[in-house]
Amino acid sequence: MSASENQLSRRRLLGYAAATTGVAASAAAGAMGGHMISQRVRPQPTDDSEMASQRVEAFFGPHQAGIATDPQAHALLLAFDLNEEVDLERFMALMRIISDDAARLTQGQPALADNDPTLAKNPAGLTVTFGFGPMLFTKLGLATQLPEGPVRIPGFDIDRLDVQWTDGDLIVQLCADDELALIHAQRMMVKDLRAFMSVRWAQRGFRPLPTVLSDTPRNVMGQLDGTSNPRPGTDEFSQTVWADAAPDVPEWFTGGTTMVVRRIRVELDEWDRLDEVGKELALGRKMDSGAPLGGTAEHDEPDFAARKEGGLPVIPTNAHIRRAHSDDGARIFRRSYNFDAGPTAGGTPEAGLLFVSFQARLRQFVAIQERLAEADMLNSYTTPVGSSVFFVPPGCEYGGWVGQTLLDR
Amino acid sequence: MSASENQLSRRRLLGYAAATTGVAASAAAGAMGGHMISQRVRPQPTDDSEMASQRVEAFFGPHQAGIATDPQAHALLLAFDLNEEVDLERFMALMRIISDDAARLTQGQPALADNDPTLAKNPAGLTVTFGFGPMLFTKLGLATQLPEGPVRIPGFDIDRLDVQWTDGDLIVQLCADDELALIHAQRMMVKDLRAFMSVRWAQRGFRPLPTVLSDTPRNVMGQLDGTSNPRPGTDEFSQTVWADAAPDVPEWFTGGTTMVVRRIRVELDEWDRLDEVGKELALGRKMDSGAPLGGTAEHDEPDFAARKEGGLPVIPTNAHIRRAHSDDGARIFRRSYNFDAGPTAGGTPEAGLLFVSFQARLRQFVAIQERLAEADMLNSYTTPVGSSVFFVPPGCEYGGWVGQTLLDR
Secondary structure, three states, X not given: OOHHHHHXXXXXXXXXXXXXXXXXXXXHHHHOXXXXXXXXXXXXXXXXXXXXXXXXXXXXOOOOOOOOOOOOOEXXXXXXXXXXXXXXXXXXXXXHHHHHHHHHHXXXXXXXXXXXXXXXXXXXXXXXXXXXXXXXXXXXXXXXXXXXOOOOOOOOOOOOOOHHXXXXXXXXXXXXXXHHHHHHHHHXXXXXXOOOXXXXXXXXXXXXXXXXXXXXXXOOOOOEOOOOOOOOOOHHHHHHHOOOOOOOOOHHHOOOEEEEXXXXXXXXXXXXXXXXXXXXXXXXXXXXXXXXXXOOOOOOOOOOOOEOOOOOEOOOOOOHHHHHOOOOOOXXXXXXXXXXXXXXXXXXXXXXXXXXXXXXXHHHHHHHHHHHHHHOHHHHHEEEEEEEEEEEOOOOOOOOOOOHHHHOO | OOHHHHHHHHHHHHHHHHHHOHHHHXXXXXXXXXXXXXXXXXXXXXXXXXXXXXXXXXXXXXXXXXXXXXXXXXXXXXXXXXXXXOOHHHHHHHHHHHHHHHHHHOOOOOOOXXXXXXXXOOOOOOEEEEEEOHHHHHHOOOHHHOOOOOOOOOOOOOOOOOHHHOOOOEEEEEEEOOHHHHHHHHHHHHHHXXXXXXXXXXXXXXXXXXXXXXXXXXXXXXXXXXXOOOOOOOHHHHHHHOOOOOOOOOHHHOOOEEEEEEEEEEOHHHHOOOOHHHHHHHHOEOOOOOOEOOOOOOOOOOOOOOEOOOOOEOOOOOOHHHHHOOOOOOOOEEOOEEEEOOOOOOOOOOEEEEEEEEEOOHHHHHHHHHHHHHHOXXXXXXXXXXXXXXXXXXXXXXXXXXXXXXXXX
């Protein structure tokens, strides 16, 4: 961007700050090159004039937005494949362009050559997150820059993967509290990419409104999903999610993370054959409160050693939370959405979980998933039908672009 | 329902009323058999404890909900076809069951034999609206009960209808501010219907969050859509929407309305070849403010007689608002949603308008649509790909069910 565009952006941001107080002020500070993302919190309305449709999330910062960001209500995940003739130089230009689109659209400004500037004015907390699939590194001659350790998700016996929902060279994760903001951002990004990349898949997800009972959202199974997630802002979160400088971490990847996307269909007709007690034994938690079996409140620590009078464990051996629990400290951060593709003609639900997790290293996810694939009771009620991994580069500062540390060498 | 269930429902409703003040109190009054629907207004939060997820809309009343109801953020429209062997008696039983589902779920109560009672607790303003397609009358031997006048939408030259999005014997319109509430209601209804009806189509729609500029929502074209809609609560609205007792209105249909559902794809790539001035000439309104050309504010009356210096009309002859305007007073009430089905592999948008209108008589819609099909400039940028009409029976009082006036004779 030129210096005058820089001035303009800052004036605009400050204009928003005047209208929306703390929210955009922190976004503006982020845009000026501060390290604001780790301190970013979900803005609270301060007066009636602040509307959810105008809320902005910072784009610039050491990490990309849309990861530690309190999950917005709606997500659109778009995976693209590189056309054969596209080389590294062209792909760099594309990342520059779509980074600029994201920097503008997230702040409520039209993209360059935006066809519908009116649709850009209400970003509703829009974030844009970019990640690179393992095949992209090979296609661009960058295979030596892949992080060490596994770079593909192994196949699991429970998988019934459909190529329609699997893999991809580039992911664009769009999240916002307003679907029109998402659609507009999708349209601008696709327009800039479509001459050089094809759309491999597009998946839409939603999260429910907050409820009185818990901040943890329910999924389509009725389960409170995400209770034991590391909390953004904590050391545990940072250690779980961000790739730190380390001998086995390529320099470009420092401040990045690994994104797993799995489309998990829930066999709701099977699940609904269970009564409430049956569902609770499969999960290891109460359906209503989310409390671990044997506990009383959602955030009680599960007592995996507790036994009933007859000697059986209170939390069954193959209960989901026992299988997901790790003694060796490998954790992941889940930022999942629900999906629903409407019933079939015969009335069978086609709904489930758009599972998204972020972790510094793919092996953190693989370790947990191997335990789950082996014996989780939920496996009888869920079918993974899509599976992808993306390496998410760190964020960029004002004037930079996402992917620069990998591509512009 | 039994008397004890009645007591329970009232206690539950009053429990909600304690937490949520006016909202549920009006719903409770509606459930007690009042004529509350015409006075229903969008509840305003009164304190922090009132959550959008708990908001309830009345189910019982002289008209069905989901028509005069301030449109919720999300809609799921489900069309079903009757299986061949299903007779009038069985269909009556089905309408009784799904009316009961709707009466409970809209009030935040589990359906009978609800598989996931926890998912029923947060209706988020859920409404359920039922309508009958013209073929249903024939299938059930009730053809003489069809309203007079046209009972099918005529084919228009602009139509490119796909059977996948067209017609249906029964529509279930589900609207709520939370998609999980919608999915749960969908699941309960489909479970009750699927042994006797097949799912013909399911369409999902969304509306944007309110913005500073206007209460009128924008559509995917960036247009403020719905400016000249009759306002619920006015005489104009009632005259436009509700079928009154009249010689040409079958008695069962009094208090009902006619619902038109059209899936209109927007050719966004074509639309975006227009600059802002070109779009404004096609619409007859300013893109940003929604003001009619020649006017200054959204709700200014369009001056169709105004001419520019050279003699050309300020609002072009084929502008959308001129073609949609009627001197003979035929009006419709639009309650549309946007849809997006994701881009094609090549990046072409598949998005548009899930057009929904309610009018006392189908001929009101047909008169307007004939003028639009003939010469609306927007026709170059839009393609109707689905088209259906449903006769929406009046509402019912506590203890009754929707469709009773037609079916239980």
